[in-house]
Amino acid sequence: MSYDVVVVGGGPVGLMLACELRLGGASVVVLERLTEIDPTIKAGALNTPSVEALYRRGLLPALKEAHDRTLELMATFMRGRAPAEGPRRTPPRFAGHFAGMMLSADRLDADDPDLSGHGPAAEIGLVSQQQLEQILSVRAAELGVEVRRGVEVTGFTDDGERVTVTTTGGPVHGHWLVGCDGGRSTVRKLAGFEFPGTDPEITAYQAVAEMEGTEHLGVGWQATPTGVYSHGPVPGRILVARFDGVARSGADRTAPVTPEELQDAVRYVTGADVVVKEIRTATRFTDNARQAATYRLGRVLLAGDAAHVHSPFGGQGLNLGLGDAVNLGWKLAAVVRGQAQEGLLDTYTRERHPIGAWVLDWTRAQIALMRPDAHARAARAVVADLIETVAGTTYFVKKISGVWQRYDMPGDSGHPLVGRSAPDYEFEDGSRLADHLHDGRGLLVRQSGSRFGGTVVDGYGDRVTTVTTAIHDPHAPAALLVRPDGFVAWAEDPDGADAEGLANALETWFGAPADVPAALR
Known part of the structure; x- marks a missing residue:
């Protein structure tokens, strides 16, 4: 059989990418060398962008169930450590750590706007990699993703039109190949991606x-x-x-x-x-830290640890990979469907590579402060003092949680929401913005009475859902266009002031409108 996309690697990143591709209408097969979910202890938590992405696909109930099970295990551990007598001290609310220095949620600046607007996603995070892989395995089956386990990739050829992958289970053909096969990626090595970085020391x-x-x-x-x-x-x-x-x-x-x-x-x-x-x-x-120079060579792309490796301190690895998958999935599906030019894939490296580079430096900085030598411990003491302040804790939590992440959008109008993850606004019918992203389409939200959109969005009915509603937030814009990955592509406050900006954003991210003859697209 021939598929639109062959994904190598059936961990959380590969499964998330496959689910996004299926939502976008692409046929996909996942090749995984392991026969079962890897039980080895790995990541133990999800950050805000990861939970938001899964929430926007309707997976919040499954995440909450896994989160609650983890809380029960933590309670069991603490009960086992409790003193036999004397009052039990309530520990501060945990908000993460930097270089092993604990961050207390009790010291967060509650008025910081970056920490608000995330809806139910802000309350969930304690989900292990194995729990997430099980959730995504069920989701992939529901979407009709073909997952072949016990199949190892041994080589591939790219003739410019399609990719033929050789495996221990026979050849597999696809128009695109994505390596989600971990830090020792076979796909990355066979494709010849440059992988510069720093050597391990610990x-x-x-x-x-x-x-x-x-x-x-x-x-x-x-x-x-x-x-x-x-x-x-x-x-x-x-x-x-x-x-x-x-x-x-x-x-x-x-x-x-x-x-x-x-x-x-x-x-x-x-x-x-x-x-x-x-x-x-x-x-x-x-603490080996390396990153592919680009995430695409021809018809081959990388995501997750195949594209970047680093120490796990701070819990960034799994989340970084999920962000790759959500960013790439809808774009590659649009190219497969012929609704976007291949140039759309260039935005994948452009948007995700800087975040990957930041994660590598974030982990390197933690290693530097963990060293037991006198100079490192002196620097650690300075950072520890900063963490004890409200501003310091807020800074580190914002970085660790991922709420700082932003993409540079072409034609950015300067609205503060553009390039950021969309706030989970509550609408007049009781639904929330995330509820309208389950199908993986784009979303145009217009406040009731707004003139935004009109005929501009008519040619995108097969790719963009339009919702006209009142938003229960006095600071919400008059209208906003949200990409399938939940990031705001365009927003405007003065009603009717930027119809051209909306039209440009629609064409940039969703291709030419349907009424344009194919020969002219």
């Missing part, structure tokens, strides 16, 4: 294990004379980062982490005589 471990002697460990993030570690917030979870070099007893980086190796690292970093009895899941990682 070794770290994250695990859920049965251990003895953990009563001597602190809860949460702790800095020690030999590194940093985090204990909890769920039973058996430990993360240790040691700063004495990358090589660990000559161990193969791809080999499973043994109880002896984990125990040695825990004891070295914590100074406690912890005994690792059994490992339930564990991973070994470094």
